[in-house]
Amino acid sequence: MNTAPTSRLGQLPNYVRICVRHGHFGKPKNSGFPANPPAHGENIYVFGHRRSDQIIYSFDKKLDGFHDLKQLPFNGKKTKPAKLRKDYWSPFAHISFPAGKGAIGRSVFQKLRELKHLHEVAWDDEFRHKRPEEYTAADHKRIAEEEKKGNKDFRPIRTKEERGIALNAQKSNSIADMAAILSGAGRGNKIVTSEGDESSPRKLLGVKVNWANDQDREYAEEWSQNVSHGLFEKPTYVANKDSTKKSTSKPPAEGKPVES
Secondary structure, X not given: OOOOOHHHHXXXXXXXXXXXXXXXXXXXXXXXXXXXXXXXXXXXXXXXXXXXXXXXXXXXXXXXXXXXXXXXXXXXXXXXXXXXXXXXXXXXXEEEOOOOOHHHHHHHHHHHHHHHHHXXXXXXXXXXXXXXXXXXXXXXXXXXXHHHOOOOOOOOEOOHHHHHHHHHOOHHHHHHHHHHHHOOXXXXXXXXXXXXXXXXXXXXXXXXXXXXXXXXXXXXXOOOOOEEEEEOOOOOEOOOOOHHHHOOOOOOOOOEEOOO
């Protein structure tokens, strides 16, 4: 009876490994992450907490209780919620970019996140002191006592709890950041579609911002001309009734010259 040589039987596992190796050769590598949809980045929703004025940026209309919760820092005891409650969080602004400009929207999203983080961690000693509108009756009494002693520069200092509450309130800073970034401020800002020169101003991408409350945009000192404003379909508050008519206006065309 003929039998295969023992040496060939011992090489069988090697043949199997070679076949498997050639079978995987040339296949595209998969990073393990799902591909982004085509319109990813064309819409940025800015959510705010009704009580604490905490801010969360999102590409989706609804918050993700796992990933979005990571945007909230720990500023002290009971300053970070254990979960995101729907009755406390709601979008107060919606930034929309032209179709096909999702890459610019993602760049703006990154800059907004970075500025928010800086506001939360890079505060100076001035932040330790209370503002005049935060003074209590005890603070006014203490200030009067210090003035009698000749200390006219005395200012009450926030406690750890009060400092954590102040760090959480980022709504006004967020709106000011939106106005600055959408105006093309900052190095490498992709809102700037064309750098200007002495003969022509630079060109900025047209963007539209819809608001739940038309008074919120007043937190920013000024808005650039490439930004148009509107209202949600169901706004929470409208101070200027004429703004509802302006909400139907289209944003400036892409690449419209704007003087910086």
